[in-house]
Amino acid sequence: MKNIYLLISFFMLSFNSSAQTKIEIFDPSFLELIDSTSQLELLADGMKWAEGPVWDGKNNRLLFSDPALNTIFSWDEKNGKEVFLHPSGFDGDGHYSDEPGTNGLLINKIGKLIACDHGNRRIAVIDLDNKTKNLFAGNWDGKRFNSPNDICENPSGYYFFTDPPYGLPHREKDTLNKEIPFNGVYCLADDGRVSLLIDHLDRPNGIALSPKAEQLFVALSDGNNPYIMRYVLKGKSIQGEGTVFFDFKKNFPNESMAADGIKINKQGDVFAAAGKSIVVINKHGDLIGRIHTGDPTANCAFGDDGYLYITAKDKLMRVKLKSLD
Numbered sequence: 001m002k003n004i005y006l007l008i009s010f011f012m013l014s015f016n017s018s019a020q021t022k023i024e025i026f027d028p029s030f031l032e033l034i035d036s037t038s039q040l041e042l043l044a045d046g047m048k049w050a051e052g053p054v055w056d057g058k059n060n061r062l063l064f065s066d067p068a069l070n071t072i073f074s075w076d077e078k079n080g081k082e083v084f085l086h087p088s089g090f091d092g093d094g095h096y097s098d099e100p101g102t103n104g105l106l107i108n109k110i111g112k113l114i115a116c117d118h119g120n121r122r123i124a125v126i127d128l129d130n131k132t133k134n135l136f137a138g139n140w141d142g143k144r145f146n147s148p149n150d151i152c153e154n155p156s157g158y159y160f161f162t163d164p165p166y167g168l169p170h171r172e173k174d175t176l177n178k179e180i181p182f183n184g185v186y187c188l189a190d191d192g193r194v195s196l197l198i199d200h201l202d203r204p205n206g207i208a209l210s211p212k213a214e215q216l217f218v219a220l221s222d223g224n225n226p227y228i229m230r231y232v233l234k235g236k237s238i239q240g241e242g243t244v245f246f247d248f249k250k251n252f253p254n255e256s257m258a259a260d261g262i263k264i265n266k267q268g269d270v271f272a273a274a275g276k277s278i279v280v281i282n283k284h285g286d287l288i289g290r291i292h293t294g295d296p297t298a299n300c301a302f303g304d305d306g307y308l309y310i311t312a313k314d315k316l317m318r319v320k321l322k323s324l325d
Contacts, residue, residue, distance in 0.1 A: 022292045030280060030289030033269065034321055040293065043309075043316045044081035047073070050311035052104040052116070052150070052261070053301035056128065062301065062309050063105055064316060067118050067167065070101035072126075075316055085131050089167075090119025097169040104150035104206075104261070104299075109157065116148035118167025123148050123159075123188060140186060140194045143179040150207045150261060150299075151188075158236060159188040160197070160216055162204040185218055187236045197238050201229070206262035206272070206299070209233075210283075217245060219259035219272060226258035228272060228281075245285050248274060261299025261311075271308065273297040278310060291319060 021040045025031065048068035056063050061076035063084060074084040090100035100119035108114050113126040114136065122138035122145065138144060147167025153159050164183045168174040185198035185207070198204070198218070206219035216231045216238060230245035231238040248257050257275035264270050268283030278300055280289040295313040303309055307318040 021294050024290040024292065025288075026290070027282075027286065027288040029282065032322065033265075033280065034289070034291075034319065038320045040291070040310075040317050040319045043318055044073070044075055045315045046081075047314045047316070049099075049298065050314065050316055051298045052102065053299055053309045053311050053316075054105040054107055054113075055301055055303040055309070056107055056113075057304045058111060059128070060305075062303065062316070063107075063113065064301075064309075064311055065102045065105060065115075067099035067101040067103050070119065072102055072105070072115070073316075081316070085126065087119075088115070089117045097167055098171075099147070099167045103148070103167070104161075106151055106153055108153050109155070114151060114153070114159070116151055116161060118147040118149075121145045121147055121167070123151065123161060137188050137192050137194050140180065140184070140196060146178055146180060146183060149205055152207050152209050154209060154213050154236075156213075157190045160207055160209070161186055161188060162207050162218065164203055164205060164221070189236070195236065198231075198242075203258075205260055208262045208264045208270070210264060211266055211268055217262060217264065217270065218242075219262045221258045221260055223256065223258060228259055228262065228270065246270070246272070246281050246287075248279075251287050260297070263300055263302060265302065271300050273299050273310070273312075276312070278308070293317060 047066045052065040061074050070087040072085040072088040075081050088102040090096040102115040104116040106114050115124045117124045123136040125134045125136045145163050146165045149162045149164050151161035165172050182199045185204050187195045203220050203222040204218050205221040208217045216233050218229045220227050226248040227244045228246040229242045231242040259272040259274045262272045270281040272279045278291040282288050293312040297312040300310045308321050310317040
């Protein structure tokens with residue numbers, strides 16, 4: 001990879017005057033994805049921890065979670081930010097945990113909203129019209145999940161999801177409520193059957209499929225092993241132990257950072273929320289660019305309108321991408 005560092009800085013007019021972001025280009029190929037004049041826009045704030053964005057093409061809007069506020073929000077050009085569903089997750093009495101709401105969201109190929117429900121420790125199906133919630137999957141081997149975090153869908157109609165402890169009442173230290181002794185990665189069939197794929201990762205978090213769905217990528221929010229792992233898929237199963245696709249400690253030795261949510265575009269480039277930024281990695285595992293947000297960044301999603309939507313701490317942002325179709 002060529003050692004080229006081109007810094008393009010700009011002030012965001014919609015932020016306060018002290019807020020600054022920049023696009024950092026590590027390889028010229030990044031300019032095929034984003035224009036150097038693109039500006040990061042602030043769309044909404046006032047959340048506690050914005051997460052799990054997904055584009056709802058049918059309704060021309062973005063949906064995103066705030067697991068701490070137990071709410072799914074919507075955002076569109078006309079109405080701005082609105083509450084879509086509250087409570088999105090735990091609906092019992094009293095305080096359950098610091099993150100009782102939904103986290104990762106996706107809209108499946110038949111138009112249903114699939115949600116990683118921290119508070120109810122399940123994968124839920126939510127009707128976009130009447131907002132009814134139904135159980136999709138809630139356990140493996142008769143034991144309740146920890147707190148499903150992120151999910152992706154195979155074109156054949158089954159899913160892969162991660163199950164770290166972040167939604168449990170005592171998170172990593174929760175031995176009272178945790179029923180499964182590890183933090184797993186699972187495959188979920190369209191009939192609700194769940195199979196375990198990986199049981200040895202410490203903090204599996206973001207998850208995504210390669211464009212042809214022949215590889216599975218899992219981000220580890222693990223300070224000791226801040227990797228994005230890559231696994232070869234054969235149907236619903238993984239082949240082998242997997243390999244390190246990207247090492248944040250190696251690429252950013254002066255920063256303490258690991259990936260949260262990840263998304264992959266049609267060309268195979270990985271957009272990873274890490275630190276106060278979206279780190280962009282090409283399909284070969286090379287760092288090509290970084291979009292600095294100025295805030296701890298949780299996740300991102302591609303919109304049909306050509307924007308990359310970004311959830312960062314209490315904010316929803318977006319930046320225009322170039323069309324590659």
